[in-house]
Amino acid sequence: MDTYQVREELKPKGLDGISDAQIEDHWGLYKGYVAQANALRKELGELRAAGRGGEPIFADRRRRFGFEYGGMVLHEYYFGNLRTGIGSLTEGGFAAAVVEQFGSFDDWLKDLVNTGKTRGIGWAVCALDPATGVIINQFIQLHEEGAIAAFLPLVVLDVFEHAYMVDHRAGGRAAYIDAFVKNIDWEKVERRFIAGREGRVPERF
Numbered sequence: 078m079d080t081y082q083v084r085e086e087l088k089p090k091g092l093d094g095i096s097d098a099q100i101e102d103h104w105g106l107y108k109g110y111v112a113q114a115n116a117l118r119k120e121l122g123e124l125r126a127a128g129r130g131g132e133p134i135f136a137d138r139r140r141r142f143g144f145e146y147g148g149m150v151l152h153e154y155y156f157g158n159l160r161t162g163i164g165s166l167t168e169g170g171f172a173a174a175v176v177e178q179f180g181s182f183d184d185w186l187k188d189l190v191n192t193g194k195t196r197g198i199g200w201a202v203c204a205l206d207p208a209t210g211v212i213i214n215q216f217i218q219l220h221e222e223g224a225i226a227a228f229l230p231l232v233v234l235d236v237f238e239h240a241y242m243v244d245h246r247a248g249g250r251a252a253y254i255d256a257f258v259k260n261i262d263w264e265k266v267e268r269r270f271i272a273g274r275e276g277r278v279p280e281r282f
C-alpha cells in the first residue's frame with residue numbers, strides 16, 4: 078500500500094500577520110494527520126485481510142478514518158491557499174460567480190468571515206457544487222461533520238484554536254481571520270474554481 082507523503086511544498090512562509098512560528102507549530106499537527114491517516118489505512122487493510130471487516134473495531138476505525146484523512150486533506154487545502162502579496166480579487170470567474178450569487182464580492186467575503194466565527198471547532202470552507210455551479214460557505218465541524226459530498230473546496234480556513242494560539246490568545250479568532258483574509262492566494266482560488274467548473278479536481282498540491 079502506498080504511504081502518503083507530507084506535502085512540504087505547501088508550507089507557507091513570510092505571511093502578513095500569521096507568523097512563521099505559528100505556521101511551524103501548525104505544520105507539526107498536519108504531519109500528525111498524515112501519520113495517523115497512513116497508520117489507519119494500514120490497520121484497516123490488515124483487519125480486512127484477516128477477515129475482521131465486520132467487527133466493531135473495524136467500524137470504529139473506519140469512523141476515525143474520516144477524521145484523520147479529512148484533517149490531512151483540509152490542512153493541505155488550507156496551507157495551499159495561503160500566500161502573501163496576492164492582494165485582492167476583482168476579476169475572473171470566481172469573483173463573477175460570487176457577485177452573481179451573493180450580491181457583491183464583499184458580501185461573499187463577509188459570509189466567509191462569519192462562517193469562520195461559527196462557535197465550535199472546525200473549518201470555514203467556500204465550496205463549489207460542481208454539478209450546478211452553486212457556491213456556499215459551509216462550516217465543517219471537526220474535519221468531517223457538515224461536509225457535503227462531492228462539493229469542491231475553493232477557499233479553506235482553519236478555525237481550530239491551534240491555527241492561531243501562537244500568535245493570539247484563545248479570544249483571537251477574529252484577528253486571526255482578518256490576517257487569513259490578507260493572505261488568501263486568490264490566484265489559486267481562481268484556478269480551483271476553473272478546475273471545478275471544468276470537471277477537474279481543484280488544485281490541492
Ligand SMILES: [Fe+2]
Pocket residue numbers: 103106152235237239240
Ligand atoms: Fe489545523
